Amino acid sequence: MHYSRLLLVIVFIIATSLHATPIFDLKTALDIGLSKAPSLQVQAQDLYSKKANYRLSLSQENPSVQASFLPQGSRSKIDLSFDQNLMRWITSPLENEAIDSQLESDSLLYKNAVAQLKVEVKKAFYAIQAAQALLVIQNDYTQAAQTTFELTKRQFEAGNINELQLKTNEVACQEALTMTHEKELSLQIAEWHLQETMGLAPTHTINLVTGTLSETLPQIPSFDELDRLIETQRPDLAALYAQIRAEKAHSLTQEWQNKLGNLKAGIQFEQEVDGTQSLGPKIEFSLPFLNQGQAAFEAHGAVIAYLNSLLITQKHHAQYAIRKCVSQLQYESIEIIRTKTHLIPLHQRINELTQKQYNYMLMGVFSLIQAKQEELKAQETYVQHLASFWNAWAELEGQVGSIPTKGTPQ
Amino acid sequence: MKHLALVTLLGFFLYTSLSVQAQHYTPVTVPNGHTLEWRWVKGVKEFHLTVEEIEHEFAPGMKAKCWGYNGSTPGPVIEAIEGDRIRILVTNKLKEPTAVHWHGILLPNGMDGVEGLTQKAIQPGETFSYEFTLKQHGTFMYHSHGDDMVQIGLGAKGFFIVHPKVQTKKIDKDFAIFVDEWYVTPGTFRPDPNKMTDFNIFTFNSKVFPGTDPLVVKTGDKVRIRFADAGQESHPIHLHGYNFKIVATDGGDIPVSAQWPETTVVIFPGQTRDIEFIANAPGDWPLHCHRRHHPMNAMGHDNPNMIGVSQEGLDEKIQKLAPDYMAMGENGMADMAEMSQHMTGPDNTLPMMGADGPFGQIGMGGMFTLLKVRDSVDASSKTSWYHHPKGTVASPVSDHESSL
Ligand SMILES: [Cu+2]
Numbered sequence: 001m002h003y004s005r006l007l008l009v010i011v012f013i014i015a016t017s018l019h020a021t022p023i024f025d026l027k028t029a030l031d032i033g034l035s036k037a038p039s040l041q042v043q044a045q046d047l048y049s050k051k052a053n054y055r056l057s058l059s060q061e062n063p064s065v066q067a068s069f070l071p072q073g074s075r076s077k078i079d080l081s082f083d084q085n086l087m088r089w090i091t092s093p094l095e096n097e098a099i100d101s102q103l104e105s106d107s108l109l110y111k112n113a114v115a116q117l118k119v120e121v122k123k124a125f126y127a128i129q130a131a132q133a134l135l136v137i138q139n140d141y142t143q144a145a146q147t148t149f150e151l152t153k154r155q156f157e158a159g160n161i162n163e164l165q166l167k168t169n170e171v172a173c174q175e176a177l178t179m180t181h182e183k184e185l186s187l188q189i190a191e192w193h194l195q196e197t198m199g200l201a202p203t204h205t206i207n208l209v210t211g212t213l214s215e216t217l218p219q220i221p222s223f224d225e226l227d228r229l230i231e232t233q234r235p236d237l238a239a240l241y242a243q244i245r246a247e248k249a250h251s252l253t254q255e256w257q258n259k260l261g262n263l264k265a266g267i268q269f270e271q272e273v274d275g276t277q278s279l280g281p282k283i284e285f286s287l288p289f290l291n292q293g294q295a296a297f298e299a300h301g302a303v304i305a306y307l308n309s310l311l312i313t314q315k316h317h318a319q320y321a322i323r324k325c326v327s328q329l330q331y332e333s334i335e336i337i338r339t340k341t342h343l344i345p346l347h348q349r350i351n352e353l354t355q356k357q358y359n360y361m362l363m364g365v366f367s368l369i370q371a372k373q374e375e376l377k378a379q380e381t382y383v384q385h386l387a388s389f390w391n392a393w394a395e396l397e398g399q400v401g402s403i404p405t406k407g408t409p410q
Numbered sequence: 411m412k413h414l415a416l417v418t419l420l421g422f423f424l425y426t427s428l429s430v431q432a433q434h435y436t437p438v439t440v441p442n443g444h445t446l447e448w449r450w451v452k453g454v455k456e457f458h459l460t461v462e463e464i465e466h467e468f469a470p471g472m473k474a475k476c477w478g479y480n481g482s483t484p485g486p487v488i489e490a491i492e493g494d495r496i497r498i499l500v501t502n503k504l505k506e507p508t509a510v511h512w513h514g515i516l517l518p519n520g521m522d523g524v525e526g527l528t529q530k531a532i533q534p535g536e537t538f539s540y541e542f543t544l545k546q547h548g549t550f551m552y553h554s555h556g557d558d559m560v561q562i563g564l565g566a567k568g569f570f571i572v573h574p575k576v577q578t579k580k581i582d583k584d585f586a587i588f589v590d591e592w593y594v595t596p597g598t599f600r601p602d603p604n605k606m607t608d609f610n611i612f613t614f615n616s617k618v619f620p621g622t623d624p625l626v627v628k629t630g631d632k633v634r635i636r637f638a639d640a641g642q643e644s645h646p647i648h649l650h651g652y653n654f655k656i657v658a659t660d661g662g663d664i665p666v667s668a669q670w671p672e673t674t675v676v677i678f679p680g681q682t683r684d685i686e687f688i689a690n691a692p693g694d695w696p697l698h699c700h701r702r703h704h705p706m707n708a709m710g711h712d713n714p715n716m717i718g719v720s721q722e723g724l725d726e727k728i729q730k731l732a733p734d735y736m737a738m739g740e741n742g743m744a745d746m747a748e749m750s751q752h753m754t755g756p757d758n759t760l761p762m763m764g765a766d767g768p769f770g771q772i773g774m775g776g777m778f779t780l781l782k783v784r785d786s787v788d789a790s791s792k793t794s795w796y797h798h799p800k801g802t803v804a805s806p807v808s809d810h811e812s813s814l
Contacts, residue, residue, distance in 0.1 A: 140731075147727045151719070158718035353597070353756065355734050357710070360755030361746055361762050362596050364713040365728065365735070372731035 024208050026125050029198055033121040034114065036199030043113040050106050054099045058092075061085045063266070072273045081282060083266035090260065091253045098249030101242045108239035115235060117197070119398035123391055124194035129213045130387030131187035134380060138176075138183040141376045144369050145176035151365065213386045217336065218393070218403075220329050226322045226400055230315060233401030237318075240311045244304055251300035258293025261286030318399055325396040332389035339382040347375035435573040438487050438584045438636070441623035441779065442615045446486035446568075448496075454541070455496045457488055459510065461554065461566055462503035468594075468611060469621025472760045475600045476565035476616070477504065477554075483565030483616045484588045485552070492547040492575040498540045500532060504561070507531030510540070511555035512570060513640075514660035514682065517542040525556035532556075547574040549586070549636040549682040550660055563592075563603030565616060567640040581686075582631035587614050588638050589645040589677055589699065589777065596708050597756035606642065610708040612699060612776040618707055619778035620765035625697065626782045626791045627689045633781075634686045635697075639677040645704065648674040649781065651695040654687035674700055692783045694768075694796040699777035707775035709762040716740055744773055768795035 034040065063084040070077040088095075152169040155161045191208050221229075230237065264284040271277045354371040357363040397403050438445065448457045459479045466476040466483050479485025490496055502508045509525035509532055521542045525531045532538045550570040554561035569586045590613045593605035601611075614622050627633050634657075637647060655669040660682040675683050698705045721728075721737035728735045736753075738746065743762075748771055750761030763775040784791050 143727065144731055147724055147731075150724055150727075151721070154719045154721070154724075155714065155716070158720075160715040160717065160719060351732065355732055356754055356756045357596065358732075358735075358738075359753035360596065360708070360750060360759060361713060361738065361743070362708060362710045362756065362759075364710060365716070365737075366714055368732050368735065369728060 024210055026122065026210075029121050029125050029194065030118055032200065033117055033198040037117050037121075037197065038199050040113055040117050041199070043110050047106050047110050051103060054103060058095065058099060060088055075273045075275075077273050078269075078271040080269040081266055082268075083264045083282065083284070086263045086265050087257060087260060090263070091256050094249050094253045094256070098246045098253065101246035101249060105239040105242035105246060108235040108242060112235035112239060115401055116398060119394050120197045121194070122394040122397070124190065124197045125210060126213060126387055126390040126394065127190040128187065128194055128208055129210050129390075130383055131183065131190045132210065133212060133383045135180070135183040135187050137376050137380050137383065138180050141373055141380075142173075142176040142180045144373050144376070145173045148366055148369050149173035213383065213390060215336075215340075215386065217333050217389065220326055220333070221403060223323065223326065226326070226396075227319060229400035229403070230318045230322065234318065234399075235401060237311060237314060240307055240314070244307045244311070247300060247304045247307060251297065251304070254293055254296050254300060258288055258291075258297070261288060321399045322396060325392050325399060328392040329389060329396065332385050332392060335385040336382065336389060339378060339385060343378045344375065344382060347371070347378045351375060435491070435577055436581045436584045438489055438569070438571050438586050439625075440487050440569070440586050440615065441625060442617045442621070443482065443484060443586070444486050446480065446488050448490075451497065453495060455490055455494050456499065457496065458499045458501070459485060459552075459568075460501040460503055461485075461508055461510075461561075464565075466565065466616060467621065468613065468616070469618045469760055472594075472618075472758050473599060474594055474758075477561055478565045479552075479568055483567070485566070485568030487569040487571055487586055488552065489571050489573070490544055491573050492544050494572075495543045496541070499537055500540065501537040502532040502534050505534055506557060507533050508554050508556040508561060508566070509538075510552055512540070512542075512550065512552050513680070514548070514550035515542070515570065515572075516545050523552075523555050544572050546662065547572045548658055548660055548662060549638065549684050551638050551640055551682065553640045560603040562640055564601055565590075569636070569638060571636065580632060581634045583625070583627045583689075584634045584636070585625050586636045586638070587779075588616065588640070589614065589647065590616060590639070590641040591643050591704075594708070596759040599758050608711055609643070610711075612645075612701075612704040612706075614777055614779055618760065618776045619705065619774050620772075622779035624694075624780040624782045624792055626784065626787055628787045629689060629692050629783055629785045631689045631783075632686065633689050634684055636682060636684045637675065637677045638682040639679050641679055643701075644676055644678040645777065646674045646676045646700040647697065647777075648700045649685075649687075649695065649697050651691045651693060651781075651783075652687050652689075654685040656683055657686045658684040689781070689783045692785055692796065693798075695781040695783065696774075697779050697781050698774070703776075705763075705774045705776045705778040707760040707762050717742060746773070 061084075063082060066079070066081045066083070068077075068079040070079075149169055149172070152161060152166055156163065156166040192202075194208065195202070195204070262285060264282075266282040266284075267279065268282045269277070269279045351368075351371050354363060354368050358365065358368050446457050446459070448455045450456075461477065461479050462481075464476055464478045464481055464483065465473055466478065467473045476483045488498070498510070500508075500510050507525060509523045509529060511523035512521070520528055521540050522528045523540065529538070548571075550572065551567060552570045553567035567588065567590075569588070571586065591609035592601045592611040592613065593609045594601050594611055596610075611618060617623070625633075625635070635649075638660075639645065653671040653673060654675075656672060656675055657664055657669060672685070675685050677683050703709075716737075716739040719740055721740060725735065725737045728737075736749070738749065746762055746764070748764070750764050751771075755761060760775065763773045765772045765774065782791055782796070784796075
């Protein structure tokens, strides 16, 4: 009896949880994105293949054996040698360093790809939140336009306005309907875009109830702080530093190789036809007369110079990018606050005053509806500013790796 | 000699009593207004007008910054007698120059009061003296003739009434009413003198109903009502319950042979009209402008026409947008009179119409007042309603009666 009751409760809990509206939050989106995004998969596979290749390049050369049998009558001259290339042993610490740095660089590039994916997921997520809010507002607006048109239709039927006036009014209603369809399309495209960014199959449909854009704005960091974050946090810049280190190690390896040539050591055994045997050590190296490795050395130098200029360029670009983001964020936050504390209350006051005018027959019902539509336009402006703010915030996060500031919605 | 002295004495008494007789006139009653005080100064009647900005109440619930004379618009009535030598001192308390024109009065050109043409402007703070002898009798006006559009537009005008030297007819009640129109943007408190058309406030002595004082008379009284118009529009003023005759214009008396009976008198801008009748029908009789929008207060002139438009089902949709919305005007606008009592409008704005009446709401405002004719007049007559003799009030009939 007790068990069956417990079972009933459990079934009830499962049933209710199945019926609850699934809330799809940013964290879920990021989690899915990190595990499924194709671009990230490509990067990860690339990283694995690079690692394998490095292992390949590090694999030791096997010793070589040369043997020759030269028959002379009933006997043969035997020549046996055993060689081992020694360069690998000498340069391997350097090569290891180069490969470690290269691996670090590649990992950082992967980390960068993860960061960029997060930025893209966040942007796509905010875009949906904005599109959902804008559609709700637009629906109210369009309903108002339809109500206006419905009233004019009744005016026409009552013989109070002519067909020209009616048709003129219908245009506004049709335009509002177009705006609703546009907003629906924007939402649909934003949803496709998030799914695409997250790496979900197009056939996979999820309920993208995302909640609303946060109205709590984080504090915008100072330029100094952001410049410091670029220097310390941006994975792609750190990747370039690591790549420069790798290239320097490569260059040193090259230098050693040039100095020592192709250093090989081994043992040689010879047996003459008469049976005389000799065994002795063997060393082989090339003389750096004609090729002192200058070209190779210069090639490495050029790559390092290229990487350094790339580093400077990217830093330069990042510094301006954050400034543009910050300016955008400052503008958006001012507009968000102004719209919230001034423009919307202003429209609400206008609505109250219009109602008073209506009460005394100083204005008609259409003015009343229109005033409300103007307020909806202000609300739309507010959402647009909020959306632009969070888009710029995601962009800023992408520019500096991440922002150690509380207030970012997760 | 003794006889001669007695005759001279008698003659003197006779003369004085005659001259007293000549000055005996029925003083003008100014609904919502007052008469200007004067004093004798060496055989001259001296009046003193001060033009200034004033706070004027159109009706309880609406006040405005107007310009007027001696604290009111219209200014106080100047009353004098034909033949009087009069002096009018005019003090300018406005912040711009002015001059006062004595509209319709025959006088020397230099006393005509046209700024820049017949005199120097009266600068702010200055007092000018106008002096002339009254050569005629009748209903005249005084009004500003400097920056007329603004000064008259904001209310700088008044009656100038000259009684005949010899009263040839007995008038029991003599009223004076200025007709005018204004534009005050709802929610503001200063009339807009720039308006040329589409006014929204229409006044009797700068008051709107129910702020207009009624005209209280006794049954059988011989009544005169003088109208004047210094505004922009003409007003056909209609009196219920009576025929009257237009007996004079500001050009003079109309000979009896030229008078004809009327129920409506049109007063055009720049005109005065006197009407007379005997108040032999007791009751509460409307006196109002017959332009349909004039016995109304401010209303929207571009409002959509909702007569006959059912809003059923739609009003809820509109309430989602405007929660306080109530559908109005579907069956006419009569419900407005009732509704305006419960709903709030813009600040300092009067509802379009509506006042309590003995049988319900009176759907009137603006240029509307009452002629209250009573068998006996007392202090309460102004505010009390007429008691109708039994069986003299229209009343509903039964279905049976109406089908007969
Ligand atoms: Cu009128």
